[in-house]
Amino acid sequence: MSRFKQPPPLEGLRREIARARDRKAQGQPGGFVRETYRLNRDEARAKAKEWFSTWPKAAYWTEVESWRALPGKDDTIEFTMRRLPTAD
Numbered sequence: 001m002s003r004f005k006q007p008p009p010l011e012g013l014r015r016e017i018a019r020a021r022d023r024k025a026q027g028q029p030g031g032f033v034r035e036t037y038r039l040n041r042d043e044a045r046a047k048a049k050e051w052f053s054t055w056p057k058a059a060y061w062t063e064v065e066s067w068r069a070l071p072g073k074d075d076t077i078e079f080t081m082r083r084l085p086t087a088d
Contacts, residue, residue: 031084031085032061032082032083032084032085033082033083033084033085034065034080034081034082035080035081036078036079036080036081037077037078037079037080037081038070038076038077038078039076039077039079040074040075040076040077041075041076041077044067044077044079047081048064048079048081051081051083055083055087059084059087060083060084060086060087061082061083061084062081062082062083063081063082063083064079064080064081064082065079065080065081065082066079066080067079067080
């Protein structure tokens with residue numbers, strides 16, 4: 001008799017994955033709200049500060065998800081802000 005238990009059934013996980021895929025296929029948003037901007041450096045900094053003041057990081061998990069300086073553009077930054085839809 002083996003002392004190791006059987007692995008847990010994965011049916012619940014499979015159902016959750018299928019539900020998430022269905023929601024995504026229907027165009028329903030995921031857990032975060034995202035917005036991407038292309039602004040000059042000063043405007044980008046102001047927009048990020050606006051997000052953090054409107055949706056505080058502690059409650060909404062607000063963060064700059066990605067950013068990059070666009071090549072060939074004079075000081076233009078492309079960045080994506082991310083936050084939870086509610087503070088619940």
